[in-house]
Amino acid sequence: xxxxxxxxxxxxxxxxxxxxxxxxxxxxxxxxxxxxxxxxxxxxxxxxxxxxxxxxxxxxxxxxxxxxxxxxxxxxxxxxxxxxxxxxxxxxxxxxxxxxxxxxxxxxxxxxxxxxxxxxxxxxxxxxxxxxxxxxxxxxxxxxxxxxxxxxxxxxxxxxxxxxxxxxxxxxxxxxxxxxxxxxxxxxxxxxxxxxxxxxxxxxxxxxxxxxxxxxxxxxxxxxxxxxxxxxxxxxxxxxxxxxxxxxxxxxxxxxxxxxxxxxxxxxxxxxxxxxxxxxxxxxxxxxxxxxxxxxxxxxxxxxxxxxxxxxxxxxxxxxxxxxxxxxxxxxxxxxxxxxxxxxxxxxxxxxxxxxxxxxxxxxxxxxxxxxxxxxxxxxxxxxxxxxxxxxxxxxxxxxxxxxxxxxxxxxxxxxxxxxxxxxxxxxxxxxxxxxxxxxxxxxxxxxxxxxxxxxxxxxxxxxxxxxxx
Numbered sequence: 001x002x003x004x005x006x007x008x009x010x011x012x013x014x015x016x017x018x019x020x021x022x023x024x025x026x027x028x029x030x031x032x033x034x035x036x037x038x039x040x041x042x043x044x045x046x047x048x049x050x051x052x053x054x055x056x057x058x059x060x061x062x063x064x065x066x067x068x069x070x071x072x073x074x075x076x077x078x079x080x081x082x083x084x085x086x087x088x089x090x091x092x093x094x095x096x097x098x099x100x101x102x103x104x105x106x107x108x109x110x111x112x113x114x115x116x117x118x119x120x121x122x123x124x125x126x127x128x129x130x131x132x133x134x135x136x137x138x139x140x141x142x143x144x145x146x147x148x149x150x151x152x153x154x155x156x157x158x159x160x161x162x163x164x165x166x167x168x169x170x171x172x173x174x175x176x177x178x179x180x181x182x183x184x185x186x187x188x189x190x191x192x193x194x195x196x197x198x199x200x201x202x203x204x205x206x207x208x209x210x211x212x213x214x215x216x217x218x219x220x221x222x223x224x225x226x227x228x229x230x231x232x233x234x235x236x237x238x239x240x241x242x243x244x245x246x247x248x249x250x251x252x253x254x255x256x257x258x259x260x261x262x263x264x265x266x267x268x269x270x271x272x273x274x275x276x277x278x279x280x281x282x283x284x285x286x287x288x289x290x291x292x293x294x295x296x297x298x299x300x301x302x303x304x305x306x307x308x309x310x311x312x313x314x315x316x317x318x319x320x321x322x323x324x325x326x327x328x329x330x331x332x333x334x335x336x337x338x339x340x341x342x343x344x345x346x347x348x349x350x351x352x353x354x355x356x357x358x359x360x361x362x363x364x365x366x367x368x369x370x371x372x373x374x375x376x377x378x379x380x381x382x383x384x385x386x387x388x389x390x391x392x393x394x395x396x397x398x399x400x401x402x403x404x405x406x407x408x409x410x411x412x413x414x415x416x417x418x419x420x421x422x423x424x425x426x427x428x429x430x431x432x433x434x435x436x437x438x439x440x441x442x443x444x445x446x447x448x449x450x451x452x453x454x455x456x457x458x459x460x461x462x463x464x465x466x467x468x469x470x
Contacts, residue, residue, distance in 0.1 A: 002166055002197035002198050004166070004177045004179065005168070005175070005177050007174075007175050007176075007177060007235070007236070008236050009233035009234060009235065009236065009280075010233065010234040010235070010236060011230050011231070011232065011233055011234070012229055012230055012232065012234075013215055013227075013229040013230075013232040013279070014214075014215075014229070014275055015234075015275065016273070016274065016275050017234050017272075017273065017274065017275070017277060018272075018273040019173075019174070019235075019236045019237040019271065019272060019273070020063075020237055020270065020271035021236075021237040021238055021239050021270050021271065022037075022038060022270055022271070024037050024038075025037050025038055025040065025063055025237075025270045025271035026063065026271045026273060027042075027063075031044070031061045032044075032061075036063055037063075038270065040063040040064060040065065040270055040271075041063070041064055041065070041066060041067045042061060042062075042063055043061070043062045043063075043064060043067050043068060044059055044060070044061055044062075045059065045060050045061075045062060045189060045190070045274075045276055046058070046059045046276070047059060047060075047187055047188060047189070047212070047276040058187075058212065058274075058275055058276040059274050059275070059276050060173070060272050060273065060274025060275065060276040060277055061272060061273055061274055062172065062173075062269045062271075062272045063269065063270050063271040063272065064172075064239075064268045064269045064270065065239070065241060065264070065268035065270065066264055066268060068191075068266070070262055070264070071249065071260045071261065071262040072260050072261045072262065073260065074251070074258040074259065074260050075258065075259055075260070076256065076257070076258055076259075077250060077257040077258060077259040078257070079252075079255075079256050079257040081118075081119075081120050081121040081122065081415065082120060082121075082122050082138075082252070082255055082256070082257065083122040083125060083136070083255060083413050084254065084255035084256055085128065085255065086124075086125045086126050086127060086128070086134065086136075086410075086411040087411075088411050093413060093414060094124075094125075094411035094412060094413055094414070095411065095412050095414065095417050095418075096409075096411050096412065097370075097412065097417070098370050098372070098373045099373070099432075100367070100368075100369055100370075100373055100374075100375055100431060100432060101367060101368045101369075101412075101417075101427060101431065102360065102361065102365065102366070102367040102368075102427070102428045102431040103365045103366045103367070103416070103423065103426040103427055103428065104362060104365050104426045104427075104428060105202075105362050105363065105364030105365045105426070106121075106139050106141055106202060106364060106365070106366075106422075106423060106426055107141070107422060107425075107426065108141050108142075108143060108164075108200045108201075108202060109141055109142065109143050109200070112143060112144065113143075113144050114141070114142050114143050114144055115142055115144045115145065115146045115149065115194070116140055116142050116146055116151070116167075116194035116196075117146065117149070117151045117250050117257070118142075119140045119141045119142035119143075120138055120139075120140055120205075121138060121139050121140075121141065121413075121415055121416075121422075121423060122136055122137075122138050122413045122415065122416075123137045123138060123139060123346075123366070123368075123412070123413060123415075123416040123423065124136075124137050124346065124368065124410040124411060124412045124413060124416060125137060125207075125410060125411065125413075126406070126408035126409060126410055126411060127209055127210075127408065128209070129154075129155035129156060129209045129254055129255060130254050131209075132156075132209050132210045133209060133210050134209050134210070134316075134408060135156070135206065135207060135208045135209060135307075135316060135317050135406055135408065136156075136205075136206075136207040136209075137204070137205070137206055137207070137346050137404055137410070138204070138205040138207060139202065139203065139204055139205070139366075139423075140160075140201070140202065140203050140204075140205060141202055142194075142196060142200070142201050142202075143196070143199065143200040143201070144196070145194070145195040145196055146193040146194050146195065148245065148246060148247050148248065149193060149247070149248045149249070149250070150191045150192065150193045150247065150248075150249045150250070150266045150267070151191065151192060151193065151194075151249070151250045151251070151252075152189055152190060152191045152192070152249070152250075152251050152252070153186070153188060153189070153207070153251070153252045154188065154189060154251055154252060154253045155188070155207065155209055155252050155253065155254065155255065156188055156207045156208050156209040156210075157185065157186070157187050157188050157207070157208050157212050157213060157307075158185070158186045158205055158206070158207050159183060159184075159185050159205065159206040159207075159208075159213060159305065159319055160178065160183060160184045160185070160186065160203060160204075160205050161183050161203050161204040161205070161206075161348065161350070161402060162178055162179060162180045162182065162183075162201065162202075162203040162350075163180055163202050163203045163204065163348065163349075163350050163351075163363060163364050164180065164198075164200070164201055164202040164203070164363075164364060165180075165196055165197075165198035165199060165200065165201030165202065165203075166178065166179035166180070166196075166197050166198050166201075167179075167184065167194050167195075167196070167201065167203075168194070168195040168196070168197050169184060169186075169192050169193070169194055169278070170192060170193045170194075170195070170267055171186070171190055171191065171192040171235060171267075171277075171278045172190055172191050172192070172266065172267060172269050172272075173190070173234070173235045173237065173269060173272050173277045173278060174234075174235025174236050174237055174238045174269075175235055175238055176233075176235055176278060176279075176280045177280075178280050180350055180351065181282065181283050181284055181350065181351075181400060182280055182281065182282050182283060183280065183281050183283065183304075183319075184278065184279070184280045185213055185278060185279055185280075185281075185305070186278045187212065187276055187277065187278060190277070190278055191249065191266050191267075192278065193267070202364055204348045204366070204402075204404075206317055206319060206404045208307045208316060208317050210307070210309075210316060211307050211308060211316065212307065213305040213306065213307050213319070214305065214306055214307070214308065215227060215229060215305065215306075216300075216303045216305070216306045216318075221289060221301075224287070225287045225289055226286065226287055226289065226301075226302075226303065226304070227281065227285070227286055227287075227304045227305070228285065228287065231281060231282065231285045232279050232280070232281050233279060233280050233281070234277050234278070234279045235277070235278065237269060237270060237271050237272055238267075239267065239268050239269055239270045240265040240267045240268055241265070241268060242264060242265040242268075243263065243264050244263060244264075245263060245264070245265070246261055246263065247261065247262050247263070247264065247265060247266060248260075248261055249261070249262065249266060281304070283304070283321055283323065283400065284323075286302075286304060286321060286323055288302070288323055288325045289301045289302075290325055290326065290327070290328075291328070291329045291332070292328060293329070293330065294329050294330050294331055294332045295329060295332055296329065296332065296333065296334060296335070296336060296337055299320055299322075299336070299403065299405075300318070300320070302320045302321055302322060302323070303318050303319070303320050304319050304320065304321055305318075305319045306318045306319070309407055311407070314407050315405065315406070315407065316406060316407065316408070317404060317405070317406045318403075318404070318405045318406075319402065319403075319404060320402060320403040320404075320405060321400060321401070321402045321403075322354065322355070322399075322400070322401040322402065322403070323400055324394065324395060324396055324397045324398070324399060324400070325394075325395055326392055326393070326394055326395070327392070327393045327394075327395050328392045328393075329390070330390060331390070332390070333385055333386065334355070334385055334388075334390075335355045335356050335377045335381050335382075335385050336355070336356045336376065336377065337376060338374065338375070338376030338377070339374070339375055339376055340372050340373070340374050340375075341369070341371065341372070342371060342372070342407070343371065343405050343406060343407055344368070344369070344370050344371050344405065344406050344407075344408060344409060344410045345367075345368070345369045345375070345403055345404075345405050346366065346367070346368050346403065346404040346405075346406075346410070347361075347366060347367045347368075347369075347401060347402065347403045347404075348365070348366045348401070348402055348403075348404075349361055349362060349363045349364070349365060349366075349399075349400075349401045349402075350363060350400040350401070350402065351363050351398060351399055351400050352396045352398045352399020352400060352401075353396055353399050353401075354396075354399070354401040355381070355395055355396065356376065356377045356378070356381055357377070357378050357381060357434070359378075359380070360378075360428060360431070360434060361401075365426070367431075368410065368412075370409065370410060371409050376435075378434035378435060379434065379435065379436075379437040379438050379439075382438060
């Protein structure tokens with residue numbers, strides 16, 4: 001892993017940040033003076049409607065050497081790895097299946113010159129960016145820097161999860177250095193460029209077409225816990241003054257790529273202020289909540305960020321992690337329970353392993369359990385967890401899994417599903433077999449079951465508690 005640059009950051013999720021690379025570049029007391037300091041242009045970047053409620057109103061003011069409008073007309077660009085429509089039909093880009101799916105690690109490019117943008121591949125998604133409804137799940141598989149290139153996404157906000165290799169991200173607002181075990185969020189419309197300091201790199205992306213990522217409500221947890229707002233870091237202003245060169249800017253618009261050219265750097269913002277900006281977060285700072293008595297809590301307690309839907313309490317998308325943590329539940333089946341869910345669950349693995357699968361789920365791979373498709377621990381995990389000595393255990397100190405969960409039904413891209421495609425080649429055809437070995441233990445003549453008497457069950461504990469004297 002390369003050494004992280006010593007960048008300075010601004011802390012605080014959703015704060016009204018102010019930063020300038022030259023002293024006095026930010027105007028005092030107003031946003032758009034007749035003449036900006038240093039001969040700069042004032043440009044507003046709006047992430048919400050002007051009349052959005054104050055708590056949802058997103059905008060930043062950028063003070064730059066040239067306004068963004070100085071460029072050639074857009075032209076269409078090849079986008080073979082992206083899906084324009086998630087509609088399912090005989091001639092569509094997507095297919096549907098309720099089967100439980102698992103992919104081995106997605107392969108890195110075998111030829112040189114694949115940068116972050118050309119390495120984007122849609123795995124699955126739903127909805128339509130033109131109506132600002134739905135989401136997409138992608139992977140990036142890259143081995144080259146973006147040189148004199150920039151990218152922005154007009155379709156939605158992107159949550160980037162590096163798995164292999166750090167990302168050196170230059171944005172209009174400044175620099176972010178993001179390594180595995182960290183995430184970055186790039187808001188809709190913000191231009192950025194990616195360099196790969198560790199060489200070939202791989203990771204996952206959750207793109208939401210509607211709204212934005214927010215911190216989840218904590219409810220009875222209280223004022224503290226999970227992801228703390230102060231640990232989210234925003235870039236400080238850093239500009240380039242480069243002229244008489246060719247810069248290629250690619251935009252994602254309605255699922256398709258378009259390109260333009262300009263003769264100066266797009267990273268010419270000398271100062272900015274506002275609450276609409278890219279940020280990073282170190283997942284190792286997540287304050288995990290877990291049971292200290294019995295039973296396996298629902299995975300919603302591991303939510304880092306959420307994108308709300310119009311239905312209160314139901315997310316368009318949740319970003320959930322399964323970090324190293326102590327497992328201390330007594331008389332409890334500690335791995336995740338068997339489950340049928342009204343939500344779709346896409347999982348990835350950054351490092352180590354995952355406590356519901358003894359083998360087959362590998363770093364750089366993924367799984368998808370669609371709405372109401374059953375899933376849960378494999379046979380080896382069930383057998384072990386049902387007979388383990390329930391001592392306190394630090395679960396996978398070097399492991400980190402995550403989940404993108406959504407209330408939408410996800411359609412699969414042909415790239416991810418068909419065997420003649422690079423993603424489809426990674427599908428594990430025998431994934432279903434991890435459950436076929438689950439045995440029948442039922443015996444109507446033995447209430448205590450195979451693993452001991454009723455005193456070892458929650459029912460037995462409650463019965464014993466009734467008989468205890470106070």
